Amino acid sequence: MKRVIIIGGGPAGMQTALCLVRRGIEPVIVECENELGGKLRNWHVLFPTFTPASDVLTELRRKVRENRIGVHLSTSVETFTDRQATLSDGRVLTCDAVVVATGFTLFDARIKEEYGYGIYDKVITSADLERLFNEGRVVQAAGEHPRRIAFLHCVGSRDEKVCQQHCSRVCCVTGVKQAIEMRRLFPEADVFNFYMDIRMFGPGYEELYREAQQRYGIHFVRGRISEAAPTHDNRLQIKAEDTLTGRPLRMSVDLLVLLVGMRANDQNAAWAADNGLNQAPSGFLQPKDLFLGNVRSGVEGIFYAGTVTAPKTIGETVNEATAAADAVADYLTTKA
Amino acid sequence: MAAIHFGYTISKPRAIDLDRNNLRKSDEILREMPELQTCIGCGSCTAVCTAGNLTEFNFRKVHTLVRRGEYQGAYEEMNKCMLCGKCRLVCPRGINTRGVVLLIKRKLGDF
Numbered sequence A: 001m002k003r004v005i006i007i008g009g010g011p012a013g014m015q016t017a018l019c020l021v022r023r024g025i026e027p028v029i030v031e032c033e034n035e036l037g038g039k040l041r042n043w044h045v046l047f048p049t050f051t052p053a054s055d056v057l058t059e060l061r062r063k064v065r066e067n068r069i070g071v072h073l074s075t076s077v078e079t080f081t082d083r084q085a086t087l088s089d090g091r092v093l094t095c096d097a098v099v100v101a102t103g104f105t106l107f108d109a110r111i112k113e114e115y116g117y118g119i120y121d122k123v124i125t126s127a128d129l130e131r132l133f134n135e136g137r138v139v140q141a142a143g144e145h146p147r148r149i150a151f152l153h154c155v156g157s158r159d160e161k162v163c164q165q166h167c168s169r170v171c172c173v174t175g176v177k178q179a180i181e182m183r184r185l186f187p188e189a190d191v192f193n194f195y196m197d198i199r200m201f202g203p204g205y206e207e208l209y210r211e212a213q214q215r216y217g218i219h220f221v222r223g224r225i226s227e228a229a230p231t232h233d234n235r236l237q238i239k240a241e242d243t244l245t246g247r248p249l250r251m252s253v254d255l256l257v258l259l260v261g262m263r264a265n266d267q268n269a270a271w272a273a274d275n276g277l278n279q280a281p282s283g284f285l286q287p288k289d290l291f292l293g294n295v296r297s298g299v300e301g302i303f304y305a306g307t308v309t310a311p312k313t314i315g316e317t318v319n320e321a322t323a324a325a326d327a328v329a330d331y332l333t334t335k336a
Numbered sequence B: 001m002a003a004i005h006f007g008y009t010i011s012k013p014r015a016i017d018l019d020r021n022n023l024r025k026s027d028e029i030l031r032e033m034p035e036l037q038t039c040i041g042c043g044s045c046t047a048v049c050t051a052g053n054l055t056e057f058n059f060r061k062v063h064t065l066v067r068r069g070e071y072q073g074a075y076e077e078m079n080k081c082m083l084c085g086k087c088r089l090v091c092p093r094g095i096n097t098r099g100v101v102l103l104i105k106r107k108l109g110d111f
Ligand code: SF4
Pocket: A153, A154, A155, A157, A158, A166, A167, A168, A169, A170, A171, A172, A173, A197, A198, A199, A259, A261
């Protein structure tokens, strides 16, 4: 039986494995964490439907278990070619193809020092907020009765100052979703979203945005926050330009949520150099072409699935994993 | 002693300070017409506005300022509107913009 090594056991890796099994190919997942699920493990609910992330995760994990897919946990891939991978424990696995499904790295918000993440406890990231929701500790972070909560879009995206020029795509709708969740939890609080552009590309996203405005009364201000500073009463003062009125704007808030972007894994560069893979200027791995070769690397026997090539939603990632398995199966058939 | 005039004046702060502004009127306006909050700032209303093409009047800007609690001069600005309703024909969010003019005037008439 043909064997395919899948690097990464997030939604992309799991779905690729499930589709390969159905085609009579043996997948082996190598996951560096001690359980499957990737970044989705820390997520609370998914836009735009507020579906619990655990629903998706449980379903994928259950199928992986039922299909007895080989999984190496707490193991990373040091180096690989299309025919083998060297693992962190020194073992070498041979294979007939490799699917890279290593996803992305969350932007480290501390780099944008002007927002004070890691300095002021009233500044958190969108990923922190999901975790706080899961742990039921949002009140602890925002206070019992927050008067004002601000979200800042594009932190670590579309910003030359931090060498991240790309748009992370999912943070706008995440910001809208989280703003709604905060309004539901704190009906007395005013919620402000500071944006440069609002990008609602998916089905139901624009509708959610409008609902956030009309039904939840969330304020959208076009302007990027320039800085956050603590106030004497342990709140934060933020400054921006309200570009639609052409006036500087400031206010104090009880919580500032930074919508952190998805950036490329540092690992990509070394792997690209080893195997002759291409990297996009953003650092993400560059597929063969963006129309008919999205899941192909351009190198024989190496394929991509999910956010290792660009920021994507969970739905897009799962679809792409299906396509990757399809391409792998085609490749193995023609090669045989 | 008469103050010596050095030829300097103190500029009024230009910043919109939401901690100082009284948002009660703005909240009332949004409660009566929540659809105003769906404005995406496209400027179609201002582009077609007859009054805006002849005077400094900028409907989009004035209603945005009102939503931020900046009421000064808003009533007088809205008086430039001749209620032709062209803005309402073009607003992509379907906001009853002429209704907004009337509502802001009603709420801020005594401001
Ligand atoms: S999706 Fe929105 S918040 Fe995220 S990078 Fe793009 S424009 Fe910025």
